[in-house]
Amino acid sequence: MKKIREKLQSQQNDCGPCCLAMxxxxxxxxxxxxxxxxYKNTAVGWSMGDIKNVAKQFGVDATVFRIVNMKGMSSILLxxxxxxxxxxxxxxxxxxxxxxxxxxxxxxxxxxxxDTFIKFFSxxxxxxxxxxxxxxxxxxxxxxxxxxxxxKIWNLKFGKVYPTVLVGYNxxxxxxxxxxxxxxxxxxxRDININQxxxxxxxxxxxxxxxxxxxxxxxxxxxxxxxxxxVNIYEKLFSLTESEICRYHSGDIxxxxxxxxxxxxxxxxxxxxxxxSIMLIFFASLYLILNTGIYACMLILLLLLIxxxxxxxxxxxxxxxxxxxxxxxxxxxxxxxxxxxxxxxxGSGITYRYLKKIKSSLSDYVQSQIDRGIVEAKSITxxxxxxxxxxxxxxxxxxxxxxxxxxxSGEIALISSMAMILYSxxxxxxxxxxxxxxxxxxxERLVDLVxxxxxxxxxxxxxxxxxxxDGLSYRYDDASTYLFKNLSxxxxxxxxxxxxxxxxxxxxxxxxxxxxxxxISGEGNEGNIIIGGVNLLDQNLDLxxxxxxxxxxxxxxxxxxxxxxxxxxxxYTIEELMLAIDKANLSDIFPHAxxxxxxxxxxxxxxxxxxxxxxxxxxxxxxxxxxxxxxDEPTSNMDSENAKAIMAAINALESTKIIITHDNELxxxxxxxxxxxxxxxxxxxxxxx
Numbered sequence: 001m002k003k004i005r006e007k008l009q010s011q012q013n014d015c016g017p018c019c020l021a022m023x024x025x026x027x028x029x030x031x032x033x034x035x036x037x038x039y040k041n042t043a044v045g046w047s048m049g050d051i052k053n054v055a056k057q058f059g060v061d062a063t064v065f066r067i068v069n070m071k072g073m074s075s076i077l078l079x080x081x082x083x084x085x086x087x088x089x090x091x092x093x094x095x096x097x098x099x100x101x102x103x104x105x106x107x108x109x110x111x112x113x114x115d116t117f118i119k120f121f122s123x124x125x126x127x128x129x130x131x132x133x134x135x136x137x138x139x140x141x142x143x144x145x146x147x148x149x150x151x152k153i154w155n156l157k158f159g160k161v162y163p164t165v166l167v168g169y170n171x172x173x174x175x176x177x178x179x180x181x182x183x184x185x186x187x188x189x190r191d192i193n194i195n196q197x198x199x200x201x202x203x204x205x206x207x208x209x210x211x212x213x214x215x216x217x218x219x220x221x222x223x224x225x226x227x228x229x230x231v232n233i234y235e236k237l238f239s240l241t242e243s244e245i246c247r248y249h250s251g252d253i254x255x256x257x258x259x260x261x262x263x264x265x266x267x268x269x270x271x272x273x274x275x276x277s278i279m280l281i282f283f284a285s286l287y288l289i290l291n292t293g294i295y296a297c298m299l300i301l302l303l304l305l306i307x308x309x310x311x312x313x314x315x316x317x318x319x320x321x322x323x324x325x326x327x328x329x330x331x332x333x334x335x336x337x338x339x340x341x342x343x344x345x346x347g348s349g350i351t352y353r354y355l356k357k358i359k360s361s362l363s364d365y366v367q368s369q370i371d372r373g374i375v376e377a378k379s380i381t382x383x384x385x386x387x388x389x390x391x392x393x394x395x396x397x398x399x400x401x402x403x404x405x406x407x408x409s410g411e412i413a414l415i416s417s418m419a420m421i422l423y424s425x426x427x428x429x430x431x432x433x434x435x436x437x438x439x440x441x442x443x444e445r446l447v448d449l450v451x452x453x454x455x456x457x458x459x460x461x462x463x464x465x466x467x468x469x470d471g472l473s474y475r476y477d478d479a480s481t482y483l484f485k486n487l488s489x490x491x492x493x494x495x496x497x498x499x500x501x502x503x504x505x506x507x508x509x510x511x512x513x514x515x516x517x518x519x520i521s522g523e524g525n526e527g528n529i530i531i532g533g534v535n536l537l538d539q540n541l542d543l544x545x546x547x548x549x550x551x552x553x554x555x556x557x558x559x560x561x562x563x564x565x566x567x568x569x570x571x572y573t574i575e576e577l578m579l580a581i582d583k584a585n586l587s588d589i590f591p592h593a594x595x596x597x598x599x600x601x602x603x604x605x606x607x608x609x610x611x612x613x614x615x616x617x618x619x620x621x622x623x624x625x626x627x628x629x630x631x632d633e634p635t636s637n638m639d640s641e642n643a644k645a646i647m648a649a650i651n652a653l654e655s656t657k658i659i660i661t662h663d664n665e666l667x668x669x670x671x672x673x674x675x676x677x678x679x680x681x682x683x684x685x686x687x688x689x
Contacts, residue, residue: 003093004093007025008108010329010448011249012249013044015105017037019089023128024055028136029134039057040054041244064124065125065127066125067123068123074095079128080127081125082102085122088104089105154264155228156268162221163276165213166272169210169214173421175203176200180200183197222264222269233446242512251329262439263446270436281422281425288300303422314433317375317438323368327364331358334361338354338355398416465493465656466492466656467658468528469528472488473486473525475524482681483510495671497671501678504677506676514630515547515549532546550621552614553610554617555617557603558602561598565620584646611637614635622649628655631657632660635661636662671688673687673688
């Protein structure tokens, strides 16, 4: 049985796809996790049924069975997927009476004794066999590079000046040893040309000046690339659908983005350096061969051998770097949750326990750093050792050749000087490759996050406030029953629809479908939705200008009241704001003052009560005219007085209104009610006169 290539997970719910990817790779089909997620994209992780269904898409049949007697393990077709510790998936690579080898997407290859294996094995196993439709495919380096380029995140544009200065600097590095060799030749004949000494000093000064200019260019290009690529990342991030982004925790997302400055430095500085270094080594080697023959060939072979030997750490560093980035994302996710839940943790008295969770994640992350640091230290030590060995060897070779051939001292000086010059770019290439090994997993994680280049969305302005839903049927992925089936209703401009029903009956899902935020493309889902003349199956709504959606709970950003409102209503006046404050019944907390717009709001509006936050979030309802407004539980956190006042102001609006509520007392004469979770098709629809 050949060795399985490890694939480590990049976030907590990747273990199922990782295991399937490892076995597909073992069978001869190289796939990325992003390719697997096209068939099953979920935030809660895969089940064995999900693995089985996705494997079928690649021409692999899966059989799941339960092991009740460990003797049955010897008959399992390996590699197989095991359900591990009732919460995880691993790949079983080897099983015998003495030891068991598994590939854990969380840690890598592990060898266990039988007792440890029995302790964690949950008893469920999956065999995978390729069928006639299975096709082999290997991804090349070119495919990986193309995938990165297709994201259009890092658009490198160096212009002409930067490459010219870089080439000029490296040419001068080549000229210096040539001038030194000629000077040594003249010293041997005791016929020194003062002009050559002046030229050598001038070239050294010019090289120093170009190096300074080059560093300025490098910093400038890095900063520009970082700025543009960060903008590209966030633009792509905010163009993802809810189902695409829900797989990632906010802490995980930020841990991926935080590495972008290092990636930009590598692309803007080290990639051009590598290209120029390769060119420099090629032409310098050619020059040496033409001038010194066999000695140059020996030098080139020695440099090549040293470079290859120093690259032995690349593969292991890539694996350890990926594990480190994964542990960092877990730490940031746990810490982020703790910060956002600070008041809850304090109020619940579980701060100490949560700190233990953070410390545990931190310990795992630190250990991953130590593991990578040990290998990196070995790599650096090896580079230093080979550098010393190379210098010593060149010195000995030069001395021996000079003693044997004194008349060739100029050539030997040329080879010695050029050897020292060429060693630097050679090891620079090695160092860049090792740095790439550290960064590549982070590049992969960013590419996985934002995906490949997408067709820009175009938004269509709705003509009016009419809403027409026809034959809408919807169910969640893998659900056997529909939330609602063949749902149809129509709203004229100014109509009010109350959506009611128990929790879990699909109220929020229906609103997301109406907003175009949730697709109905799943198997068995169908229907037509036309809002203001725009068919949601064909076009995207301009949500900011035409539709006002206020979620529950209301979202407030840290900053001033003005900065929050300007996101939605950039052209409001102070007079309109004061009127909106009255309508939202906020006059008690927002006194009529000239600096009201500069009232500071903490993150999530924590300096206000829940009901006040809800009313502040509704201010934009009254600052701009919308054709359709959609409100999710608009009065859930308000006392009866504030609830009546805010509903009176909402009912006075001429917009078409869709309101989710559990409070049937809000339903007014002349409105319509859609109750979900009842009836044969999952809903009832009626009008109130």
